[in-house]
Amino acid sequence: MKILLDDTRRRVLRIILVALLAVFGGLSVSAPALGDSVGEEYSATVFGNVKVDGEPIAGVRIVVDGGGYTAETVTDSDGRWSIGVPEVRNYNVTLDESTLPEGISVLEGGATQEVEFGLTDRVAKNFFIGEGERNETSIFDQIVSRFIYGINFGLMLGLAAVGVSLVFGTTGLSNFSHGEMVTFGAVAALIFGVGLQLPLFIAIPIAVALSAGLGWSLDAGLWRPLRKKGLGIVQLMIVSIGLSLTMRYVIQFVIGGATEQLPGFDSPKINLFGAVALSSTDLMSMGLSIVVIIAFAYWLLRTKTGKATRAISDNPDLAAASGIDVDKVIRIVWIMAASLAGLAGVLWAYFRPGIKWDMGTQILLLIFAAVTLGGLGTAFGALIGALIVGVLVEMSGLIIPADLKYVGALVVLIVVLLVRPQGLLGRKQRVG
């Protein structure tokens, strides 16, 4: 925090992102007049620009090597350099720090960095240089902004996860079709918001209401009859897998295989503080999640149905014996779970962004991770688990490649099962 607030220190650090404009300029203009060039006989070129605070630095030594080829040059009075290379492959570019002015060094990625050619035969390589040793502010800001994205994602995940937890608590079913209930909400919002062109403040409530209807009809048409039939828990679990497959492909049947967007998914980001930039939909999504979660907590803790739900989770037989209509409560739990899942689906469609028929399978495992982390069957455990998983997924992007960010959450899931299988808030007897 001190670093962020201390203005003088910030000025001393003066981190410079070296003119990105030059990169795009270099790509679009066919042959920009570059200062000192070597290897002009080759068609492929690596080039760059060395500047500190917008001031070009001349006489900086740059070395390119790779594939048995080495060439070096020094920057001209405009700070520019360009080196021709014989083939389009990866090269190592080294900036000789001893040729930089006193107190100036490469701040990020080290003095030797790799370049990779894209679709053209020209590639730009610029170094982050400036005074000071490390790029502290930037990393700190990154952590803060990732943390806030993570909270946003976690809140949304929490909406989906409490449903799984409630259903598990009251019926013992690990519902594999919950992911499709999430997708259903997003698809309903898509049909009404984009297909029928209704404004979002009408389309989203309709989507949530339809999700509630889905929950009601699934319980009335499927789960309740199966409970009456006396199906075992494993059988029910496999039925939920069949249901998940059915719903997933019905959704693909309806909306096709492409990714669709809800209106306003690309609303501009607003700079809040530091490097934290959130769009208005992000802010609304977080606000909405918090309001709904508080309302849900009130329902679970204070209302009669909420208390009955917790009683059934504790001991269904005792609850039934004390006059609670178990079937009615389970019906309400399904409606609740489905509408929260539907809302989560809409929010997730904005967060990803995009709606795709198989998006539910992706989130199902994160929901399971959240629920297991918090403790199967505990609603507030699921919320805490979801926040942890959300933050973890977003923060892990700082360390591991972005396409592996869900792996971190899934590994945590397995580690949790190893050290504390009952989860954070779960009770020990739940372990078999």
Added chain:
Amino acid sequence: MDWGSILNNTLAGFLTPTTIAFALAALGLAMHFGFAGLLNFGIAGFMAIGGYGYAISVLTFGLPWWAGMLVGVLGSVVFALILGIPTLRLRGDYLAIATIAAAEIARLLFLTTAFTDVTGSADGLFGFNSRPDGSGFQNSNPIPQGTYGFGPFTYNEQTLWVLVFGLIVLTVAVWFLWALMRSPWGRVIKGIREDEEAVRSLGKNVFAYKLQALVIGGVFGALGGIIYTAAQNISPGVYVTSLTFFIWTSLLLGGAATIFGPVIGAVIFWVIQAFLSNLLPALSTSGILPVSTTQASTLRFVLVGIGLMLLVIYRPQGIFGDKRELTFVK
């Protein structure tokens, strides 16, 4: 509507490398779920590790094909141990969640661009079945070039070689499972499925037995992945959770606690799939079904889902199963 070609393609579904791969994987699940009562929802992960283990050892490490396949099998053993040691002490549904998560971890690791050099990321790998140095699976093909078979069962020498090899592996696997299940070891395993505490009270190490069952079933799964991979390229898009669920459907179709059930279930599953994937688009193009061809081919997976639900509700023991052998029907 060309009924001739629909019938032809449907019959072809009886015997394909994919059918054999499904049969092997379903056999693995029969070991896990049918006999040992372990809820493994990560069979796709075992298959992926088998297939990728084979492809990567051939392409990256230059091993001959049989050594590559062995690496795939060993990979699945390691995977089973990593998965089983933390989770087998837990209740069934925890194992279900952990296995499905582990299979996704495996798939995402094969999909990520971080290891493109080795895994080929989203494009997958190819060119490992025939090697220029003659060490590939197809290089050892003893069948001379040509076309063999009749009618719907017409194969070129490459497919025939995969089929022959696959059938040998499947036969050995079926025999092995049959022999295991009539051995004392098999009786202990079934006992664990029926009543874990009772077996424990007899002084058996239940955890060790479960772990052994997980490893053996996992090896069958990996062999399924290897046969699948030996017939074509490998790509991570195949090993999604849907694959696991389709194999579960095959298993439950035939009967979970049977030896031949999974094999026959896989055959029935693929014959029906082949039938629907030919019939539905044909119905759509001839205007009988008022949907697009793409939608028509999506419909068959909807039917798989509905079929799985009906099967579990009304005939959980499968076609060949004995209801008394199913403790999951309480």
